[in-house]
Amino acid sequence: MKLASYADGSRDGHLVVVSRDLTQAHYASGICTRLQDLLDDWGFIAPQLQDLAVQLNHGKLRHAFPFEPGKCLAPLPRAYGWAVVAADGRVRREAGQFLGGGKPLRALASCEPALMAIAGDLHAASDAGAALDALRLLGLAVDWRAEGELVASHAAPLAVTPDELGDAWQRGVLQASLVALHNGSKLEPRDVAAAPGEALARVVRWRALRAGQLAGVALGALDIALAPGDSLRLDLKAADGQHSLFGAIDLDFLPPPAA
Structure with missing residues (x-):
């Protein structure tokens, strides 16, 4: 669903x-x-x-x-926590406050998309298999960072059970294409393969996770030069490039406030 x-x-x-x-x-x-x-x-x-x-x-x-x-907020606007697992296995823990995908962003910052995993309660030291059993929903999120600090987190409108993902979900791995439109121009799509079970297991290596604490699989920062007034649309699509898996994150970048 x-x-x-x-x-x-x-x-x-x-x-x-x-x-x-x-x-x-x-x-x-x-x-x-x-x-x-x-x-x-x-x-x-x-x-x-x-x-x-x-x-x-x-x-x-x-x-x-x-x-x-x-009309959508983030699926879970006030998560109990947000932990993103980088490609090197490091876990970065953040506050779990998410803006809806259409909420404008004033600060220009680096764009770091992630596959968002929403699980039920998960014991500390659970392995990837147990983590997959606890997985409930998946989504798309984006962290915005400036000088290493988190500026904001946005989430696409949909939270989706893995069975709805069709061929994009294979043996616990999401295989999809990250599509970005910058000011209406399509950037080169990025193929992604994200394993949320492994990420969840990494998050609970030392501590338990409760339902409502979210884990993210980092999909790699996007190298985009943004300017005030720009727009950016991010979407994770199935292999055919046509079907959106979680809905898109549509952002407008506002000019800075007047001094």
């Missing part, structure tokens, strides 16, 4: 189920209103949401409505 958090004036948004083709959505009201509640009681709530997703995909829900990514 595919999930998103619609902005409703609250800090966490309202959970919606999104159709496979990203055209329709339906509120999860009556089952679960926040993504964190789902993570806290996955075994009971997830099957109900899965049933809702099946009905939505078959056009059987009277109150479905057109899905609008621009």
Whole structure:
């Protein structure tokens, strides 16, 4: 299933189920209103949401409505933590506050995309296999850094169960293409192969992880020269280059505030 958090004036948004083709959505009201509640009681709530997703995909829900990514917050705006595992295995732990994919960014900073892994509770020293068993959802996130400091984190609108990824998900590895548009011009796509189970195992090497703490697999910084007024669109797509896996992160870079 595919999930998103619609902005409703609250800090966490309202959970919606999104159709496979990203055209329709339906509120999860009556089952679960926040993504964190789902993570806290996955075994009971997830099957109900899965049933809702099946009905939505078959056009059987009277109150479905057109899905609008621009109305989405990050899937989990207030995560309990955010740890990104770099290519060399180092773990960088950050605050887990995520902006929605369309929230403008004022500061110009380096762009560091990551595959976002959302798991249930995971014991310390769990191996990659146990971590994959605890994996619930995947998404796309981007960290922005200036002079080594985290400026902001954005997340694409969708949190997706691995079974929805089709051929892009093979034996616990996401194989996809990172596509970027800078001011509307397409940059050279980057093939990525990310193993969230291994990253989660690295994060819990010394400490347990609780549902709502997120781990990221770093996909490598993008070498892009940004200027005020620029736009940037980031998307992880299936191998065919056509199907967005998690929805896009669309950013506009504002000029600095007047002195």
